[in-house]
Amino acid sequence: MTDYAGFTQWRLVTYRVWQCFFFFVEPAVRSRPARRAPEALALLTVLNYAGLCYFELVFAVFVALFCGTFTAGDALLEQMTAFFNKHRPR
Numbered sequence: 001m002t003d004y005a006g007f008t009q010w011r012l013v014t015y016r017v018w019q020c021f022f023f024f025v026e027p028a029v030r031s032r033p034a035r036r037a038p039e040a041l042a043l044l045t046v047l048n049y050a051g052l053c054y055f056e057l058v059f060a061v062f063v064a065l066f067c068g069t070f071t072a073g074d075a076l077l078e079q080m081t082a083f084f085n086k087h088r089p090r
Helices: 004-012 015-030 034-038 038-055 057-087
Strands: none
Touching: 015 038, 015 057, 038 057
16 A cells, blocks of 8 residues: 555655745734734644644744744834834924
8 A cells, every 4th residue: 555645745745945935924924914814813823833843843943933033023113113103203
């Protein structure tokens, strides 16, 4: 009996292409327009990290740290913009 899952994985999984996809999907999910649908955000985040952890755990940790920094920077930028808009000279 053949191992269809292993054969399919061996033939169809292009490892580096999926890494690029997972790397760029997560910041897109974390961007401000995507925050309007929190249920979809949660589902896409879980699916993205499931795929990341399936491929390589070290890369998943790197993406998690990058996206945490991205999200913190985005929140800081949003706060700074609100502060400067509130205190700008008229």
